[in-house]
Amino acid sequence: MIQTECTIDVRYYETDLMGIVHHSNYIRFFEYGRIKMLEEIGLPISEIEGQGVMLPVVSTFCTYKTPSRMGDTLRIVSSVESMPMAKMKIKTVIYKQSSNNPLTPQGEIGAVVAEGEVVIGFIKADTRRPCRVPDHAAHIMEKYF
Numbered sequence: 001m002i003q004t005e006c007t008i009d010v011r012y013y014e015t016d017l018m019g020i021v022h023h024s025n026y027i028r029f030f031e032y033g034r035i036k037m038l039e040e041i042g043l044p045i046s047e048i049e050g051q052g053v054m055l056p057v058v059s060t061f062c063t064y065k066t067p068s069r070m071g072d073t074l075r076i077v078s079s080v081e082s083m084p085m086a087k088m089k090i091k092t093v094i095y096k097q098s099s100n101n102p103l104t105p106q107g108e109i110g111a112v113v114a115e116g117e118v119v120i121g122f123i124k125a126d127t128r129r130p131c132r133v134p135d136h137a138a139h140i141m142e143k144y145f
């Protein structure tokens with residue numbers, strides 16, 4: 001299994017009129033975690049794309065648990081539980097790690113903010129047809145499974 005963690009600070013522009021993170025931003029946080037995960041294992045997306053393979057999003061799913069606000073630091077845990085073939089499923093759990101916002105109850109620190117998954121596919125850049133995970137990427141990832 002591949003599992004990595006990273007953090008992100010909630011910024012003002014990510015909040016709505018209620019002062020909480022707008023729901024659409026969690027999909028961006030999922031993407032941030034996914035990009036960081038691939039970089040951490042030595043497989044940046046630019047390297048995959050350099051081999052003529054693109055990674056379109058096939059589906060997303062997110063459940064919202066606890067609101068987060070500007071000033072909160074979120075911990076993003078991304079994981080891949082099985083070796084990708086033509087698709088890769090990335091599960092993500094976002095936790096409230098800390099807060100500099102007085103409106104964030106201290107009891108929420110450590111709580112799950114959101115969780116879900118993103119499925120990405122592998123397609124050939126020139127034909128836009130589905131393909132298997134590139135050999136170089138498979139070689140890097142197989143050591144985790």
